[in-house]
Amino acid sequence: MAAYIVLLIACVLPVLVLGYPTGAGDQACINLTPQHVGTISQNSTPPYSLFVDTNSIKQGGMVTVTLNTTATNGYFKGFLVQARCTKCTTADTAIVPGTFAKYTASDGTIQTKNCAGGDKNSITHTNATEKTSVMFTWKAPGGYDVSQGIEFRATVVQNLRTWWNTVMSDEISVTTSSCSRSASATAVVIGSIIAALFL
Template sequence: MSEMDVRVLFVACVLPVMVLGFQDGAGAQACLNLIPVHDGTTANTTQAPYSITVNATSIKQGTTVTVTLNATAADGYFKGFLVQARCTKCTTADTAIVPGTFAKYTASDDTIQTKNCAGVDQNSITHTSAVEKTSAMFTWTAPSDFDVSQGIEFRAAVVQTRPIWWNTVMSDEISVTAAPSSSSQSALGMAVVLVSITASLLL
């Protein structure tokens, strides 16, 4: 086998691995710092042509918010992304992934998939292929024991093409408030019953 044949064989073997790594979703290396492993590239420092929006700015512990990643330019698109919920009031805010749970907004959507980062189930969400997309919609459920003194925001690394990507795409901050305790809910239910009984006696 000639030296040229060896080179061609090497490229033929390595190239699919590189491409599949891009197509099948963000790699584990991107989990901590939202930096995709694209050899020889760095994050774009211009204003990202993408946005992350949420359908609520305050939710209760254990409840769900809808999150949408959009291309904001008229002809904009993206091929890959990784989105996480990050703590905004932690001392390690830049690296603190909030262990909530992502899910597809539409169960049949085959363009996105949840991802386990740092050994935590479904705490991130990413793409499934390098097909051009203009938006992605998913949900995130806050932990039932979330520390309400902290806040969260959704952060993303978004890849337009392999050399061009941003990791400064962020949502507005969301506050998480305490869910009613079971005793409070029982007391409320009892109060409603008593009011109903009293009203019926007065009739």
């Protein structure tokens, strides 16, 4: 029995102490909840913000996202960010299949992550150093349903027992490309001309 207890402590203690210092675990992908044993999300207003540099992009377009601390002397050690569909019936679990990338190639504090079978559809930390801000880009998929809105959602970890999973950006709309709009407009004009010729 004593050997079993020692073995159990040896297995659990590293998770309790370290959490996920080199990036969010796969278990956090769907509900953005880190698997820190014996902890729950904070109910207070998160001392962090997700800032997006635009509120409208075209299919296949790019947006720059910044995760900042908003508290004086604030910091965070870990994070997981995804683009989520705001108007889908499964909005809480609908990861939009866009592609994350580092804003600066030399930034060694962040890395992309493949969640739920996607490719680079999430971004997370690489180490547990204290951070005040991280910046990255997200490229919208070319064929995304433009009737569905997008917002970025994050879990931000201050320390092993203190974390928030209610950090959200403003909503972003995705429009069809200008070429598609031009083609549609041209088709309408041509159709009008042909109809007029037969009147």
